[in-house]
Amino acid sequence: MPGRNINFTGREELLNRLRAGISGQVTAVVPHALQGYGGVGKTQMAVEYAHRFKADYDVVWWIPSDQPSLVRPTLAALAPHLGLPPVGTMGVEEAANAVLDCLRRGEPYSRWLLIFDNADQPEDLRDYVPQGDGHVIITSRNPRWDTVARTVPVEVFTRKESIEFLGKRVSRTISREDADRLADELGDLPLALEQAGALQAETGMTVTEYLRLLKERASQLLAEGKPTEYPVSMTAAWKLSVDSLADKLPEAVELLRCCAFFGPEPIPRDVFTRVPEGIGQPLAGLLKDPIRLSRALGELGRYALARVESKSRTIQVHRLIQALLRDEIAAPVRQRIRDDVHRLLVEAAPLEVTPPTWPRYAELLGHIVPAEVSESQDPKVRDFAVKIVQYLYNSGDYSLGRRVAELFLDRWVADTPEGDPQVLRLRFYFANVLRALGDFGAAFDIDKVGLEQAERVAGSEYEIALRFRNTIGADLRASGDFREARERDLASLDLYERVFGPHNFATLQLVNNLALDYGLNSDYERAKELHGRAYAGFTRISDVDPSTNILNAWNGLARAARLCGDYAEACDSGEDVYAYGVNELTAEHPWTMRAGTDLAIAYRRLGENLEAALEMSLDVHAKFVRLYGLNHPDTLAAAMALSNVQRTMGEVADAYELAADTVRRYPRAYGPEHPYNYGAMGNLAVLLRVRGDVAGARTLNERAVAGLRNVLGEDHHYALTIAANLASDLVELGEVEDACRLGEDTLRRLRRTMGERHPMTLACGANLSVDLEAVGRGDEAAKLYKETMDAYVHTLGLEHRDAIVAAERRHLDFDFDPPPI
Template sequence: MPQRNKNFTGRDDLLESLHEGIAADVTVVVPHTLHGFGGVGKTYVAIEYAYRFHHEYDLVWWIPADQPMLVRSALAGLSPHLGLPPAGSAGIEDTAAGVLDALRRGEPYSKWLLIFDNAEQPEDLSDVIPHGPGHVLITSRNHAWTSVADTVAVDVFTRQESIEFLLRRTDGGISPQDADRLATELGDLPLALEQAGALHHETGMSVDEYLRLLREQTIQLLDANKPSDYPLSMTAAWSLSVSQLESKLPEAGELLRCCAFFGPEPIPRDVFGARDEEHATQSRLRGLLGDPILLSRAIRELGRYALARIDSENRTIQVHRLVQALLREEVGEADRLAFRHEVHLLLAAAVMSHSPNDTTGWPYYAALLGHMSPAQVKLSHEPPVRRFALDMVSYLYSSGDYSSAHDLVVELLDQWQAASGDEDMSVLLARGHLGIVLQELGDYLASFELNKETLARMQAVLGPEHEETLLLTNSHGADFRARGGFAEALEHDRRSLERHREVFGPDHPQTLRVVNNLATDYLLVGDYERAFELQTSAYSQSRRVLSGNRQDVLSSWNGLARIVRLRGDYFGACDLGEDAYEFGCLELGADHPWTLRTAKDLATAKRRAGLIDEAFDLAQQTFEREERIFGRDHPDTLAAALCLANILRARGETVEALALLRDTTRRYWRAFGADHPFRYGCDMNLAVLLRVNGHLDEARRLDQESLSGFDGRLGRSHHYSLACAVNLASDHALLGDHETARRLGQAALAELRALLGERHPLTLASAANLVVDLRAGGAVGEAEALAAETFGHYREALGAAHPDVQLAMAGVRLDFDFDPPAL
């Protein structure tokens, strides 16, 4: 909450009316809106309501609502108080969604109050108002709220409230009669009265002198044709306060004008202390910013004259949006451009020492996010400022807020392309950032086309060995994987690694990212030994080099756990995965995209290890989170759905699994296209569930189509193809065609032994299925010899109590399924 206004006066009837209305909403939240003209005190009424009635709530939370990005950021900041991962270490979008869900359920608190301050259109908040057991209070200048919510109109002070306020604000320094005269001239507008009272308190100016100057200011303002959007009394009072402030401390006036070009949200005090060398010499505020004592005095003077709200607890400065608007209009165009430029440089310098990929820097970026659009950062041509803007985009997608990152980078691109052309460095970099965001949003086709075109431009403009060209080269490798071109991705990333090592060196973070991606390429083409070698190297180096970049560490860690599982060490994969998942929850938050990907892989490892109930709990929780955060059609959600369906089948809940997978299969086509290996993998899983639910002919047809697709894209010797061939053999066997089943099974077993080794659990499972087919075909001796050879190794690999071992020993066929890695 903002600090309470010690001079708050009156409004008792309004507060009581508001309290009675809002308290009537016991089970369903009806938003209550305080609306009114700027300067009438809507925000202060909301603050006073919160402090006066806080004893009725377990939790009260304040949310700046005039910019959509700030709403979710403020909601995310509530997460630690609800027992959720903290906003500073989890993605904004997913953390805010988790907060809303907890509030709707009333867990852990049912008595809560959310205050959305300075909301604009009702539709801006439609998806962030939690309809639960608590209360919502909104302040707005927009009367459109009257049609969608119970509203309380906030007007100017009554005359008695004005007099009482002025007497309190001036510590009795003026008479009630003089207070009445001031109130008459200032139209009882609270913000104007606040500044008049502050001016008297600071200067001892008589009321007669104040009114004389006010009349002179009014004449000047009328001559200047001030816009009718603002009350003339407010404009005159503000102008008078500023002139008196400047006569006392001119530097404070310059600081105030500078603050007018930030956003209306609180400005971190430290913004005025961080400057680079060039800015220190160019700044028009260099004398003030270079003298910490003078700066502190200037800030205090702004508070004394009621021209800014100084929050000492949170170390912020906030200027009323109406005062900001008046200040901006008061200066000439040259000064307006100069102050805006000053703000841009201050914002850029404030995060200069903080990487947007480092979680420790995220609070700094979050504090400045609300100033990006109001300060019109996109208009700057300065390279450091544009780099700051792109770093803000990086912060947003690194923290998991993909939609805000997309909106911001598109806004920057539209402006920069028009101003600087397609081949400008900042435009090329922004296009690269947009490509990353499109990848994360699952729009693979758009990402591929954009990155392909941008990379060609970078190579022509910057050269193939330029740092930024290489960064995009690495990112483009994911585009090939997303298209199902695993061999193309492998060749692309091999070349990329050579260039990265030449330019950056072997231990550079960018080089390690390529190694990590190359390991994924080898995994996807089925070379698990090479993938393991590279992933082990990437993981060990990332723990040493990438200490601040928790995402890359977790990505490498989870990649190692995944390849350990694919090589057949399910228990080792569980141990590694548990550690990685705990790291992700602690450092990034349980809802961060990479933590969720790690959770999905860990659930798969637990299922392979026979820990079915543990796997189910984790898989169900992960799927629900993915769906809530990204929606049902996002590739990560689809992967989580496959994981959950596989575990439901292992639990015997085959009808539920089939329903989930039928829906998921349709979505896989749309996400990846008709000829993607992942689409065939999803169909293969569906075929297994069709078979176990008795739809044998449909299962055989789907497996045959999937196998043909795998053969065409990956070849028969690939792990995915062989798994599908084993499943197709099961289809034929259950349909009575034991000879076809045997031939398929024998061929697949020979390939699996060569690919994975004779003692890999999947090789042993394939052998166990072949034992069943040999017995059914009358080759009892061959079957028993294979059984004797297989079952002992199976028990050694997984343990006698493992569900798969027990099924194999009982002569029950085993099913293979597909689990997609993150691309």
């Protein structure tokens, strides 16, 4: 938390009210809001409370809340202090939720205090205020907190407090009478008094002289018709401090003006260690001289114009001072300073957007909107803006990525020619963000327009045109047109290899996508081969950090192994993949969570660790729900995986409830005719039969089979999966002859599509052997049964769950797990 203000004065009644109110909420905590306009001392009162009563708490944690997107990471940073794994292990969302859970339960500490400083809307903190035995303080300028929390209004100082404060701040040079006069002129506003006290302490200026100058400045302000949204006394006091500092160290004022165009959040100190090309004087000269720069920062702190934190290596200027500074600067100068801030942000940003550089982009993110980066037409600044969106996409913060991309696009399109390379790159990442959010139609529309514009500008071999061609494959997969996606990506691969070469990073990304295409078209051996090629290629790349792509290809390889029927290999690889994702990207990165879903499926298929499958499925599903909501495609896939493992473990009621809800939601994500909708119906039909509604299962399976045959064909793995289940429905309904005909057709197609010894083929053969025997075709049944069990010996082994069920002459059920697109 911030250091204690040694000059803190008064507020005893307010502190006592705050203490009494907060203590009265031990069992049912209601957040407290300290409100008032800027400069009245809300934050300082919260700081004083924390320091004064810290002996009553085991944990005190300060959370800057100006921008809601920064609350969660700060809360998550508390994790290791509560005995939880650090953020780098769990990820921000999971760490923040684990922190809230620990605080709620009071483990390991029940005496805790959270302070959310400078919050805006109550809705912004709804998910971050924990229940429990601890206490919460919220400082805010928004009076709406009065409707949701017990409030302690903070006004300006009383005159007694003003005099006492000035007595501390300039104890050797100010009399009580002079302090009274000064407080009267400054309206008892704490921030104005701090400015005045700092100026007099630094310069030795008398109160009479200060008041004379203050009157001149105030009269000047009023005469010029300055805005009245800020207290005139505050503005006049600020002008005196700045003018005095300008006389002493002019470049310090330039630095302060520069800080006024950043956000109110802390500015990393090292933003000012480089001198970008084109930056104006005298700021450029100051930044080139580290000794003068350090002196300037020191003066800003001594004049109370900025908070300079040596421990965190940050600089922070009060939002009111920032606003006053900006108001006093003429428009042309304002634009020059804003351009300088843009150059500093560009210079501070890493060249590559990779996991090791994500923390730096997170530090800069809070200054994007206040600095009006969207207004710049400088190519370097726009390149930086695109990287911000790329960072938000790569790190999995899709919702914020969408808002930032829309902000930039709305401004850029208005003054940029069609086909501008940076607008095209921004559209490319915007489409990726939309697709990641499940807005597939909007992503497809952007990609089609982007490809047309890029090819019109520079032809089909234009780099950004090729990238749009790649993502259109993902759009086609999302629409359910798996064949067209494969054909387009195959055609693109020839173009990529000719333009980029076979081992290029972009080519390998396309190879990995083509592997997805083959998997979605039931050619799992080819998918495994291509995922392996992509994985091997990414591991050899040294000029960029390929960790996200390594994870994607490696998990695809493990998934393909499972779909080929090698469940043990899928488990072994899947464990390595998931551990890699946790270590390199965090446990809540969407690609790590997808790896977790696939690992849970592999555990279930192998059948040796169902408890681990259930635990992983529950964990990943809960994360997807928290991060992306119930209707997101990844949430739905995780729900299907969870329902399947619940059914396998006999938790039929829970499995049915989840599957039924998921089937209702699938059309919202993909549209009514998508193959995944029908696959999910097949899972629900299995549960209907298990629950005794065989007729309902048959009806649903017939609908699913018809839908899958229509969109994918009769030989597709998904259609054959549902057909095999439909045969079991027919047996249960006594229509065994029809079941045999359907089973024979399905087995013939499975052998051709999946192979003679694939687990799906064997399970279908085992079921058919039972049905053939039931209709009196004993010789055929015995022959098929022996062939099937012999094949189990050489594949899964006779101790596998499938082989045991087959040996017991019971029907095996088949289920569907939707892969990522």
